[in-house]
Amino acid sequence: MPTDHATDRNAFEDDAREAVYRAIFGRRDVRSHFVPGAIDDAVLARLLLAAHHAPSVGYMQPWDFVVIRDAARRQKVRDLFLAARQQELPLMADDRQALYRMLKLEGICESALNLCVTCDRRRAENAPLGRSRNPDMDLFSTVCAVQNFWLAARAEGIGVGWVSIFDTPALKALLKIPDHIVPVAYLCVGKVLEFAPRPDLEARGWGQRLPLASLIMSEVFGGEGEVSLKQAVEATMPE
Amino acid sequence: MPTDHATDRNAFEDDAREAVYRAIFGRRDVRSHFVPGAIDDAVLARLLLAAHHAPSVGYMQPWDFVVIRDAARRQKVRDLFLAARQQELPLMADDRQALYRMLKLEGICESALNLCVTCDRRRAENAPLGRSRNPDMDLFSTVCAVQNFWLAARAEGIGVGWVSIFDTPALKALLKIPDHIVPVAYLCVGKVLEFAPRPDLEARGWGQRLPLASLIMSEVFGGEGEVSLKQAVEATMPE
Numbered sequence: 001m002p003t004d005h006a007t008d009r010n011a012f013e014d015d016a017r018e019a020v021y022r023a024i025f026g027r028r029d030v031r032s033h034f035v036p037g038a039i040d041d042a043v044l045a046r047l048l049l050a051a052h053h054a055p056s057v058g059y060m061q062p063w064d065f066v067v068i069r070d071a072a073r074r075q076k077v078r079d080l081f082l083a084a085r086q087q088e089l090p091l092m093a094d095d096r097q098a099l100y101r102m103l104k105l106e107g108i109c110e111s112a113l114n115l116c117v118t119c120d121r122r123r124a125e126n127a128p129l130g131r132s133r134n135p136d137m138d139l140f141s142t143v144c145a146v147q148n149f150w151l152a153a154r155a156e157g158i159g160v161g162w163v164s165i166f167d168t169p170a171l172k173a174l175l176k177i178p179d180h181i182v183p184v185a186y187l188c189v190g191k192v193l194e195f196a197p198r199p200d201l202e203a204r205g206w207g208q209r210l211p212l213a214s215l216i217m218s219e220v221f222g223g224e225g226e227v228s229l230k231q232a233v234e235a236t237m238p239e
Numbered sequence: 240m241p242t243d244h245a246t247d248r249n250a251f252e253d254d255a256r257e258a259v260y261r262a263i264f265g266r267r268d269v270r271s272h273f274v275p276g277a278i279d280d281a282v283l284a285r286l287l288l289a290a291h292h293a294p295s296v297g298y299m300q301p302w303d304f305v306v307i308r309d310a311a312r313r314q315k316v317r318d319l320f321l322a323a324r325q326q327e328l329p330l331m332a333d334d335r336q337a338l339y340r341m342l343k344l345e346g347i348c349e350s351a352l353n354l355c356v357t358c359d360r361r362r363a364e365n366a367p368l369g370r371s372r373n374p375d376m377d378l379f380s381t382v383c384a385v386q387n388f389w390l391a392a393r394a395e396g397i398g399v400g401w402v403s404i405f406d407t408p409a410l411k412a413l414l415k416i417p418d419h420i421v422p423v424a425y426l427c428v429g430k431v432l433e434f435a436p437r438p439d440l441e442a443r444g445w446g447q448r449l450p451l452a453s454l455i456m457s458e459v460f461g462g463e464g465e466v467s468l469k470q471a472v473e474a475t476m477p478e
Contacts, residue, residue, distance in 0.1 A: 008396070009396070010396030010397075010430075010431060010433065010434060011394070011395050011396030012258060012261070012262070012393075012394045012395075012396070015254065015255070015258070016254070016255075016257075016258035016261065016394065017258070017394040017395065018255075019251060019254070019255035019256070019258035019259055020258055020259055020262045020390060020391060020393075020394040021285070021289065021391065021394070022251070022255065023251070023259045024289045024292055024387050024390070024391060025289075025292050027292075027294070029294050041465075041467050041468050041470075041471035042471050042474075042475065044468060044471070045468060045471035045472040045474070045475040046260070046475055048451060048455065048472060049451060049472065049475050049476075050260065050263045050264075052448075052449075052451045052454070053263055053264050053266075054386070055266070055268050055386075055389070055401065057403055058440070058445070058446070059438060059440035059441060059445055059446035060446070061446075061448070061449050061454075063454060064454045064455075064456060064460070065454055065455050065456065066456045066457070066458070066459065066460055066462065067455065067456070067457050067458075067464075067465065067468065068457075068458055069457075069458070070458055073458060084372050087371070087372070088367070088368070088369075088371045088372065091367055091371050092365070092366050092367070092368070093365040093366055096365070096366050100366075100368065103368075105368075105369070116460075118460065124446075126331070126332040126335070127331050127332055127335050127339075127445075127446075128327070128330055128331070129327070129331070129339065129342075129344075129440075129445070130327075130344070130403040130404055131403070132326070132327045132330050132404075133323050133326070133327065133403070133404055133405055133406055133407065134403045134404075134405070134407060136375075136378070137403045139375065139379070140378070140379075140382045140423070140424075143379045143382040143383060143386070144382060144385070144386045144389075146383070147293070147294075147382070147383045147386040147387065148263050148386065148390075150294070150383075151259060151263070151387075151390065152259060152260065152263060154251075154259075155250070155251045155255065155256040155259040155260070156250050156251075156256065157247070157248070157249030157250030157251070158249075162294065164296055164369040164370070164372070164373045164376045165369055165371075165372055165373075166372055166373070167372055168372065168373060175459050175460055176459040176460050176461065177459075177460040178460065181460060184379070185379075191249075192249060194249065195249060199298060201297070201298035201368075202298060206297070206298055206366075206368070207297070207298035207299070207300075207363075207366075209291075209300070210291075210300050212287060212288060212291045215291070215300075215302060215303045215304055216287065216303075216304050216306065217303060217304065217305045217306070218305070218306050218307075218308075219305070219306075219307055219308070219309055219312060220305065220414050220415040220416075221303070221305055221355075221357065221414055221415050221416040221417065221420060222415065223305065225306070226280075226306065228280050229280045229283060229284060229306065231280075232280035232281050232283070232284035233284040233287060233288065235281075235284070236281065236284040236285055236288050237288075
């Protein structure tokens with residue numbers, strides 16, 4: 001498929017390239033499929049190393065990783081989730097509330113461990129390269145670390161679910177997170193029965209995957225998009 | 240390496256797992272190594288499909304992708320970068336300014352194309368699942384799409400660099416981005432001479448990779464961290 005030497009030399013062989021896409025297309029936000037079983041330290045170490053190799057603005061590496069295993073603490077975190085879920089429910093359109101109530105949205109207690117990935121906003125205060133004009137860039141770098149962790153976990157057969165339904169100040173108090181540190185992601189991590197063929201929210205009828213071609217524009221926002229690229233997108237399906 | 244059946248069944252074979260780590264550890268923020276050469280539509284389509292398979296809060300898929308090729312427009316984008324860089328320079332510590340001036344921080348004009356990945360904050364207004372308590376979650380989902388694109392590009396032998404040194408309102412005006420849309424990432428995308436063995440900012444002495452074990456905590460922020468996990472981290476190096 002590569003068409004010239006510059007690409008040939010730097011591209012992965014076909015099998016390796018397919019493996020990367022397999023992780024990307026097969027990754028799931030796991031809530032329902034956790035099964036008992038500890039994660040080996042060696043596996044968790046590789047996942048954290050993958051996270052640590054994310055890009056970061058100005059090479060600031062603003063992340064920390066808090067591993068949470070204690071059952072009582074996790075129960076308190078889950079209580080925060082349940083309270084926030086109750087507050088979120090009335091914000092859903094009327095015809096969505098019944099479905100919302102039925103959705104399983106976290107695996108806090110039944111996963112092998114929880115991981116809070118945080119962002120230290122002061123880590124490179126004296127050299128804010130790339131961040132002075134876009135102060136959120138350190139948060140975005142931390143999200144890149146989360147996505148690396150998630151994809152590596154898929155390859156290791158480990159499920160990850162990101163829970164965002166929390167009151168942040170309450171979560172910070174529970175985990176003793178200082179003011180200048182932001183809890184970017186609260187992850188449930190564990191072995192799984194399976195990786196579902198489709199995202200849960202699609203399978204449950206909450207939403208459908210948008211047609212990608214409709215999201216591609218050219219030159220400016222709203223620009224029509226290139227016909228040949230849109231055709232190529234329509235011809236390309238996840239393997 | 241897998242130690243029980245649940246992991247065995249869901250983990251990739253060793254070669255495929257290694258390929259995922261190879262993309263993660265070998266990905267670079269490319270600024271200096273772009274070479275001429277168009278990207279095939281089929282390749283770009285796969286990268287966009289990878290981005291589109293990112294996780295998104297409440298399955299909202301808030302992203303759009305603006306492909307920018309026009310040389311005159313790119314020159315104007317680069318002018319915005321140059322202006323923002325001048326404004327950013329005095330914020331660096333005195334002993335960093337000379338080095339900052341020497342760093343190449345973008346490949347806007349010499350890459351094959353630019354890609355602005357945006358976030359539509361209104362896309363799922365009537366069903367803000369997972370976003371009511373953490374309003375930035377839609378931006379974070381968009382960052383996950385960027386990281387998927389970046390890793391898929393590494394596997395395809397395509398370099399990607401994220402430029403964040405812009406005045407956002409000026410960039411929005413130039414790309415005709417409506418108020419409720421946020422330009423999350425401005426990417427330079429193209430063929431490369433090579434993927435450097437180390438991040439540019441490390442090779443140029445701007446920063447060093449932090450020791451991962453020092454970033455791992457247990458139970459609460461600042462919690463000591465598990466000895467066996469830290470030992471496993473220290474025994475694990477990128478392949």
